Amino acid sequence: MLYLVGLGLGDAKDITVKGLEVVRRCSRVYLEAYTSVLTVGKEALEEFYGRELILADRDLVELEAEEILKEADTSDVAFLVVGDPFGATTHSDLVLRAVHAGISYRVVHNASIMNAVGCCGLQLYSFGETVSIVFWDDDWKPESFYDKIKKNRSMGLHSLCLLGETRGWTSGWTSRGRKVYEPPRFMSVSQAAGQLVVSTGLTEDTLCVGVARVGAEDQVIRTATLRQLGSCDLGPPLHSLVVTGRLHPLEVDMLRLSAAPDALAHLEVEDSSTS
Amino acid sequence: MLYLVGLGLGDAKDITVKGLEVVRRCSRVYLEAYTSVLTVGKEALEEFYGRELILADRDLVELEAEEILKEADTSDVAFLVVGDPFGATTHSDLVLRAVHAGISYRVVHNASIMNAVGCCGLQLYSFGETVSIVFWDDDWKPESFYDKIKKNRSMGLHSLCLLGETRGWTSGWTSRGRKVYEPPRFMSVSQAAGQLVVSTGLTEDTLCVGVARVGAEDQVIRTATLRQLGSCDLGPPLHSLVVTGRLHPLEVDMLRLSAAPDALAHLEVEDSSTS
Numbered sequence: 001m002l003y004l005v006g007l008g009l010g011d012a013k014d015i016t017v018k019g020l021e022v023v024r025r026c027s028r029v030y031l032e033a034y035t036s037v038l039t040v041g042k043e044a045l046e047e048f049y050g051r052e053l054i055l056a057d058r059d060l061v062e063l064e065a066e067e068i069l070k071e072a073d074t075s076d077v078a079f080l081v082v083g084d085p086f087g088a089t090t091h092s093d094l095v096l097r098a099v100h101a102g103i104s105y106r107v108v109h110n111a112s113i114m115n116a117v118g119c120c121g122l123q124l125y126s127f128g129e130t131v132s133i134v135f136w137d138d139d140w141k142p143e144s145f146y147d148k149i150k151k152n153r154s155m156g157l158h159s160l161c162l163l164g165e166t167r168g169w170t171s172g173w174t175s176r177g178r179k180v181y182e183p184p185r186f187m188s189v190s191q192a193a194g195q196l197v198v199s200t201g202l203t204e205d206t207l208c209v210g211v212a213r214v215g216a217e218d219q220v221i222r223t224a225t226l227r228q229l230g231s232c233d234l235g236p237p238l239h240s241l242v243v244t245g246r247l248h249p250l251e252v253d254m255l256r257l258s259a260a261p262d263a264l265a266h267l268e269v270e271d272s273s274t275s
Numbered sequence: 276m277l278y279l280v281g282l283g284l285g286d287a288k289d290i291t292v293k294g295l296e297v298v299r300r301c302s303r304v305y306l307e308a309y310t311s312v313l314t315v316g317k318e319a320l321e322e323f324y325g326r327e328l329i330l331a332d333r334d335l336v337e338l339e340a341e342e343i344l345k346e347a348d349t350s351d352v353a354f355l356v357v358g359d360p361f362g363a364t365t366h367s368d369l370v371l372r373a374v375h376a377g378i379s380y381r382v383v384h385n386a387s388i389m390n391a392v393g394c395c396g397l398q399l400y401s402f403g404e405t406v407s408i409v410f411w412d413d414d415w416k417p418e419s420f421y422d423k424i425k426k427n428r429s430m431g432l433h434s435l436c437l438l439g440e441t442r443g444w445t446s447g448w449t450s451r452g453r454k455v456y457e458p459p460r461f462m463s464v465s466q467a468a469g470q471l472v473v474s475t476g477l478t479e480d481t482l483c484v485g486v487a488r489v490g491a492e493d494q495v496i497r498t499a500t501l502r503q504l505g506s507c508d509l510g511p512p513l514h515s516l517v518v519t520g521r522l523h524p525l526e527v528d529m530l531r532l533s534a535a536p537d538a539l540a541h542l543e544v545e546d547s548s549t550s
Contacts, residue, residue: 086393118361
């Protein structure tokens with residue numbers, strides 16, 4: 001059996017009881033190491049789980065999946081993923097390979113930013129399509145994310161923006177013909193806010209929510225205008241940004257809990273227009 | 276401290292290790308009893324947690340929140356919610372009351388259908404606004420959900436449809452002036468499919484995915500046309516339905532794993548048009 005186990009968002013103890021039982025009884029346990037990041041490292045997980053973890057980099061998962069699936073038809077193998085297992089397409093690929101090799105699989109779900117972002121006080125069913133904002137360089141300034149934010153806003157919906165490339169880009173090849181991946185780059189809320197103002201029709205007064213390390217002890221939620229977020233420092237990764245749509249009065253009340261002083265004035269306007 | 280603890284979707288062991296520690300050390304533990312449902316009952320949870328749980332019905336949470344928050348400034352109180360704590364607006368209300376009473380709060384996240392639905396093989400960032408489909412009766416046939424599905428589909432996005440009223444409706448008053456809530460009604464995938472075909476521009480051939488008891492041992496995923504889903508039986512609650520948008524080839528491959536024979540033909544068409 002192949003188990004795909006979500007680790008949640010914060011630290012070692014965010015695994016579910018069911019997930020921990022799976023980890024402790026499997027013959028091999030892989031830790032997916034390139035699509036996301038916990039606030040603790042592999043060693044902390046190993047100590048808490050009482051198990052050695054095999055780091056699964058992109059090459060191992062994409063090119064040598066058979067290594068992961070070896071003997072999974074007769075023994076149990078776990079594949080640990082930060083957040084929920086179906087956050088990244090690569091994991092679908094692993095599931096398909098397992099099924100086609102006659103190996104059963106089971107999923108142990110957990111929180112991901114896709115649902116945990118509700119902690120900022122915005123209702124999950126008022127979100128539109130999720131948006132990925134990537135780093136720009138001199139030659140490459142994709143703006144497709146902006147159309148999505150615009151569409152979401154035109155329908156009154158919030159936009160969850162996932163920030164930066166955490167999957168790694170190819171930067172070359174080894175002498176043995178393997179791809180070399182650059183380390184993941186994490187975009188901060190202030191970098192994202194800066195790109196959004198430069199590139200898009202969003203004004204500097206657009207009300208947004210920056211979140212950092214959701215689910216961790218030191219998580220930060222900051223409701224502010226794009227201008228304010230452009231100069232904020234929410235600390236270490238992982239950051240995400242929400243561009244608000246139409247606000248329900250209860251959402252306004254929740255956002256007040258995390259609002260910067262200037263943002264409060266904007267919330268008052270929202271409140272009077274919706275109530 | 277007020278702890279809002281997500282229980283996840285399946286059974287008692289879907290709580291996180293962090294959540295279980297909170298439950299075991301809090302002075303009072305409430306179980307939110309009306310917005311969702313686990314596959315196990317209160318007794319099974321109490322046995323596994325080794326704690327007595329106080330059932331929090333709608334009245335207690337909405338009208339007597341001060342009862343829940345009593346002494347939470349000096350001791351720890353836990354409020355357990357199936358799925359993730361911010362799936363329902365009532366929980367925002369409880370947070371606001373806590374904050375205004377000077378009580379700190381912390382959230383222990385978990386999976387909810389909003390992210391766990393990714394197990395069907397459709398990518399979470401290709402979903403649009405989430406839709407609620409309610410029961411029709413002779414006098415009341417709201418169709419607002421259809422506009423949302425149509426908009427999502429026009430942008431190529433999938434629509435997660437949450438089915439039925441799980442929050443309970445007022446059906447009368449007790450002699451002490453309290454509202455009497457009807458028990459939650461759970462809509463099946465076949466009932467939802469039937470309503471969608473009657474009411475909307477969706478054809479009977481629209482490719483959908485019915486899911487039941489996601490995260491539980493006996494979860495079911497069924498990819499089929501609306502017509503086929505209209506006569507399927509996916510077993511006990513909780514059910515949800517996804518109306519597909521534009522499919523990525525990897526999504527097509529994943530849907531094949533759960534496809535009814537007739538749906539396979541539709542998937543072949545999707546595959547050839549996208550690849």
